[in-house]
Amino acid sequence: MNHGEAWGSGGRRGSHGRSPASKHRAHRPESESPMFPLDEYSGSRGRGSRGRGRWTQSRSPRNSPSQVYVKKSSQVSNVGLVEKAAQLEIKSPGDGIGSTTQPDEVAALKFSGDNMDLLQSSDSSCSKNINFSGGEEKVGARMPCDLVNRMRDVSFSGHESVSSTGDQKAEVSGVKDHDSAHKSCDVGNSLNESNTRPFDLFLQTKVVTLKPSLHAVNRVKRNATKGYTGSVIRPGMVLLKNYLSINDQVMIVNKCRQLGLGKGGFYQPGYRDGALLHLKMMCFGKNWDPETSQYGETRPVDGSVPPKIPVEFNQFVEKAIEESQSLVSSNSKKTKGEDGIPFMSPDICIANFYTSTGRLGLHQDKDESEESIRKGLPVVSFSIGDSAEFLYGDQRDTDKADMVVLESGDVLLFGGKSRNVFHGVRSILKDTAPKVLLDQTSLRPGRLNLTFRQY
Numbered sequence: 001m002n003h004g005e006a007w008g009s010g011g012r013r014g015s016h017g018r019s020p021a022s023k024h025r026a027h028r029p030e031s032e033s034p035m036f037p038l039d040e041y042s043g044s045r046g047r048g049s050r051g052r053g054r055w056t057q058s059r060s061p062r063n064s065p066s067q068v069y070v071k072k073s074s075q076v077s078n079v080g081l082v083e084k085a086a087q088l089e090i091k092s093p094g095d096g097i098g099s100t101t102q103p104d105e106v107a108a109l110k111f112s113g114d115n116m117d118l119l120q121s122s123d124s125s126c127s128k129n130i131n132f133s134g135g136e137e138k139v140g141a142r143m144p145c146d147l148v149n150r151m152r153d154v155s156f157s158g159h160e161s162v163s164s165t166g167d168q169k170a171e172v173s174g175v176k177d178h179d180s181a182h183k184s185c186d187v188g189n190s191l192n193e194s195n196t197r198p199f200d201l202f203l204q205t206k207v208v209t210l211k212p213s214l215h216a217v218n219r220v221k222r223n224a225t226k227g228y229t230g231s232v233i234r235p236g237m238v239l240l241k242n243y244l245s246i247n248d249q250v251m252i253v254n255k256c257r258q259l260g261l262g263k264g265g266f267y268q269p270g271y272r273d274g275a276l277l278h279l280k281m282m283c284f285g286k287n288w289d290p291e292t293s294q295y296g297e298t299r300p301v302d303g304s305v306p307p308k309i310p311v312e313f314n315q316f317v318e319k320a321i322e323e324s325q326s327l328v329s330s331n332s333k334k335t336k337g338e339d340g341i342p343f344m345s346p347d348i349c350i351a352n353f354y355t356s357t358g359r360l361g362l363h364q365d366k367d368e369s370e371e372s373i374r375k376g377l378p379v380v381s382f383s384i385g386d387s388a389e390f391l392y393g394d395q396r397d398t399d400k401a402d403m404v405v406l407e408s409g410d411v412l413l414f415g416g417k418s419r420n421v422f423h424g425v426r427s428i429l430k431d432t433a434p435k436v437l438l439d440q441t442s443l444r445p446g447r448l449n450l451t452f453r454q455y
């Protein structure tokens with residue numbers, strides 16, 4: 001992996017400066033223009049760092065894929081990717097993972113039902129199980145941004161349904177302050193000494209969720225049975241929309257949260273010069289070190305050994321590659337096999353968590369082995385939570401990049417001719433995560449991204 005600077009606010013390696021009025025293409029429908037020509041692999045294997053900076057306006061919202069097919073859920077049911085909604089069981093958010101009571105969390109006033117009216121409800125089924133869990137403020141002068149940004153967390157909850165209109169719970173406060181606190185920290189470049197303290201993907205809440213409304217359950221079922229849509233965005237790059245079911249997303253989030261709190265868990269990565277990345281990160285399998293742009297068996301910053309990749313994750317990845325391969329081969333007459341994606345079994349996974357101000361500069365993933373890159377073994381990316389504006393293109397130039405919105409459950413693969421594509425995250429679209437996912441997990445506002453690779 002090689003996260004070269006694409007635009008700069010404080011990055012030190014390979015900065016290309018900021019584009020004040022950058023415009024870029026959303027990915028084009030085939031009818032509008034053919035796939036743009038791909039230069040052969042863009043060559044340079046120089047080191048870089050994950051960039052920071054910003055893009056501005058998208059040139060056009062053209063988002064139709066070049067080739068599309070829709071796969072019904074039954075076709076992937078052997079790995080349980082779809083159609084699990086019927087079995088969906090609403091559980092308490094920790095889901096056996098256990099909840100920590102770190103004082104560093106965002107305030108979330110959660111209550112049963114969709115609206116504040118329920119707060120005034122005198123319904124005994126609501127009031128009998130109300131929890132207040134307000135952690136005391138212990139603001140330290142030099143705590144990491146997530147620790148500085150703390151507020152009282154109050155949960156109201158009930159075991160039984162109090163409203164036929166309500167989904168599980170709603171957040172009515174805290175998010176704004178949470179975001180602004182992150183913003184001030186995310187844009188800061190100073191290294192802080194607590195950057196190895198585990199970052200909790202969950203908000204600190206002790207919410208006992210209600211039974212979901214019929215409406216919410218039906219919505220989940222509808223989404224699950226819709227299946228997913230596959231499209232070849234450019235040779236070697238495939239987007240599987242809505243590929244991971246909500247149940248799978250919940251499982252992935254819970255696993256990441258659990259492992260993320262342990263050794264080798266989520267931390268605030270930084271560069272050699274002390275600049276911080278605009279995201280939290282952890283690795284599975286092997287550690288990727290942003291200071292050296294190299295993989296290793298341990299994380300230099302704290303000596304931790306990254307956890308193994310959960311086997312279920314690998315199954316999803318392998319299945320997604322197979323699905324992409326059949327999509328590509330069904331198009332192969334048209335493309336003369338140019339957009340092939342080789343198979344791989346991941347031994348590395350990098351998990352990024354972006355808050356609403358998170359981003360990642362245009363870069364190439366090129367720190368895997370030479371052989372892996374030469375063969376075009378794909379990088380497989382899972383998006384969960386809030387949507388992201390994802391840029392990609394042949395150059396480290398945001399003006400020339402195309403854009404696609406990656407939503408929760410989407411899987412993106414880039415291998416073969418696109419193995420060295422420049423890519424990055426321009427922005428996180430606030431409050432776009434599926435509500436049912438938040439109901440089920442207590443995932444913080446933001447986006448979890450997992451990228452799988454084979455060294």
Ligand SMILES: O=C(O)CCC(=O)C(=O)O
Binds near residue numbers: 423
């Ligand atoms: O968050 C994403 O979608 C991209 C992440 C990425 O490019 C990386 O971790 O190398």
Ligand SMILES: [Fe+2]
Binds near residue numbers: 001423
């Ligand atoms: Fe990347």
